[in-house]
Amino acid sequence: MVFRFPAEHFNRLLGIMSTVSAVASLLQFPLFLWEASSLQNVLYVNIFDSACLALAMIHPLLLVVTPIQKYFLKEKNTS
Secondary structure, eight states, rough: TTTOOOGGHHHHHHHHHHHHHHHHHHHHHHHHHHHHHHHHHHHHHHHHHHHHHHHHHHHHHHHHHHHHHHHHHHHHHHO
């Protein structure tokens, strides 16, 4: 963990984390109002939340898949 996020980048990472957290917090109230306006909107809010969750999971999966792809491409080129 120390190699990926050295101490000199702590303030920058803390600022990014705080900004993302603030944006997520600002989205909660409009989503609540949208959901409370009618029973049919509950489905749309849940679909929106699921889409945001799927989008958020793409990046960690990409970080896992990319080295594996590089390994297999390297192995294929050496054969």
